[in-house]
Amino acid sequence: xxxxxxxxxxxxxxxxxxxxxxxxxxxxxxxxxxxxxxxxxxxxxxxxxxxxxxxxxxxxxxxxxxxxxxxxxxxxxxxxxxxxxxxxxxxxxxxxxxxxxxxxxxxxxxxxxxxxxxxxxxxxxxxxxxxxxxxxxxxxxxxxxxxxxxxxxxxxxxxxxxxxxxxxxxxxxxxxxxxxxxxxxxxxxxxxxxxxxxxxxxxxxxxxxxxxxxxxxxxxxxxxxxxxxxxxxxxxxxxxxxxxxxxxxxxxxxxxxxxxxxxxxxxxxxxxxxxxxxxxxxxxxxxxxxxxxxxxxxxxxxxxxxxxxxxxxxxxxxxxx
Numbered sequence: 076x077x078x079x080x081x082x083x084x085x086x087x088x089x090x091x092x093x094x095x096x097x098x099x100x101x102x103x104x105x106x107x108x109x110x111x112x113x114x115x116x117x118x119x120x121x122x123x124x125x126x127x128x129x130x131x132x133x134x135x136x137x138x139x140x141x142x143x144x145x146x147x148x149x150x151x152x153x154x155x156x157x158x159x160x161x162x163x164x165x166x167x168x169x170x171x172x173x174x175x176x177x178x179x180x181x182x183x184x185x186x187x188x189x190x191x192x193x194x195x196x197x198x199x200x201x202x203x204x205x206x207x208x209x210x211x212x213x214x215x216x217x218x219x220x221x222x223x224x225x226x227x228x229x230x231x232x233x234x235x236x237x238x239x240x241x242x243x244x245x246x247x248x249x250x251x252x253x254x255x256x257x258x259x260x261x262x263x264x265x266x267x268x269x270x271x272x273x274x275x276x277x278x279x280x281x282x283x284x285x286x287x288x289x290x291x292x293x294x295x296x297x298x299x300x301x302x303x304x305x306x307x308x309x310x311x312x313x314x315x316x317x318x319x320x321x322x323x324x325x326x327x328x329x330x331x332x333x334x335x336x337x338x339x340x341x342x343x344x345x346x347x348x349x350x351x352x353x354x355x356x357x358x359x360x361x362x363x364x365x366x367x368x369x370x371x372x373x374x375x376x377x378x379x380x381x382x383x384x385x386x387x388x389x390x391x392x393x394x395x396x
Contacts, residue, residue: 095298098167099288101145106167111187116160117141117167118188121148123156129221129396130194131155134185136203136229136373137309138270140166142292143202147375150383154390155198160188162205164305176308178204178316178325182211186219195219198386199334202226202375203347204309207316207325214328222393223359224337224386227347227372230325230355231317255303263293276343276371329358336362337389339382341370363389 100106100119109116119141131151133144141159148157161168162181171180185208189195199220201209206228213220258266267290271278281289296302316325336359340352349366356364365385367374375382390396 096291096295098140098295099142099292101142103149104145109188109191111184111191113173114163114171114184114187115169116163116184116188119144119159119161121152121157124153128154128156129196129198131157131198131200132185132189132194133157133159134181134199134201134205134209135159135162135165136205136227137313138165138306139202139205140292142166142288143373143376144200146379147200147382150379151386154387158194160185162208162309164301164309170301170305174308176305177312178207178211180312181208181309182215185209185212186216189216189219196221198222198224198390200224200226200375201228203229203372204313206230207313210325210329210332213334214331217333220332220334221396222337222386222389223332223334224339224382224389225355226339226374226382227341227344228338228355229313229316229347230329230351230358232348232351263290263297266297267293273345274372275377276341276367276369277377280377326354326358329355330360332359334361335389335393337365337385338362339365339367339370339374339385341372341374341377342366342368343370344372346372363392 098106103121104119107118107120109118133141133148135141135143141161144159148159151157163169163171163184164176171184181204189197196219199209199213199222201207206225207230209223209225210228210230213223267286271281271289275281321327338352338355338359340347340349342349352364352366356362365381367378367381370377
């Protein structure tokens with residue numbers, strides 16, 4: 076594995092895509108590019124406040140990026156050494172060489188990152204798609220995971236919520252190009268408001284600065300020629316994982332997770348049903364549950380303090396490491 080500080084990552088991305096706007100890096104954060112067999116990943120990190128702290132890795136959801144963890148990571152630098160990864164084809168990471176955007180493909184990317192850095196075991200966090208990916212990683216490679224924190228994980232539901240249907244339809248061949256044509260005239264601001272209305276329990280709580288940053292990131296993503304392909308194939312990966320049974324099914328894998336697990340569900344989540352919290356609590360053998368009645372799908376952005384406190388309590392239960 077090789078790792079370089081940005082703008083090295085931008086040089087790698089430039090080989091895959093035309094020049095696009097620079098990705099946002101908040102104060103105190105840094106980005107590095109990690110070259111692995113078959114893929115290159117961008118990793119966002121913050122310096123830990125002490126030496127010898129256990130590493131943590133944060134995995135975002137569909138259409139997201141490592142920026143989704145920028146509100147939570149600063150709250151935990153005194154207890155972990157945090158990294159957040161841009162999954163292949165998202166954020167500042169170029170597409171994988173093999174075009175594999177399945178849950179297994181993303182999980183392999185995370186495993187390669189951890190194995191290459193010899194950084195495990197880590198405190199592993201996942202949101203939505205990232206929650207499904209983290210579940211699979213914890214099930215197949217328990218040696219890499221100290222604890223597991225899942226925020227609205229995309230685990231199979233029999234009764235999918237109506238607002239989540241359009242995301243599933245992206246998996247249908249031809250739908251994504253059609254949607255792209257139908258929405259060609261939409262501005263980045265309109266698209267951002269739509270995403271926030273879907274993902275946040277109360278979009279009015281989003282600050283003006285956060286909204287401007289989100290619009291800028293949307294504009295940047297729309298410049299990427301592989302944006303819709305990454306979205307489509309990853310959505311298809313979620314749908315395929317929802318229909319997969321047997322030992323490779325996500326619920327079966329949840330039952331195999333050995334790591335102490337913190338579950339976080341939002342009462343206003345329009346994409347992952349609040350009612351799934353009970354099933355998840357029963358599936359993971361060592362689970363704790365935090366329910367946030369006013370949160371939507373991205374509690375780590377909406378209520379980072381509450382999520383951070385839940386993780387600290389999980390650490391205490393595990394002896395502080």
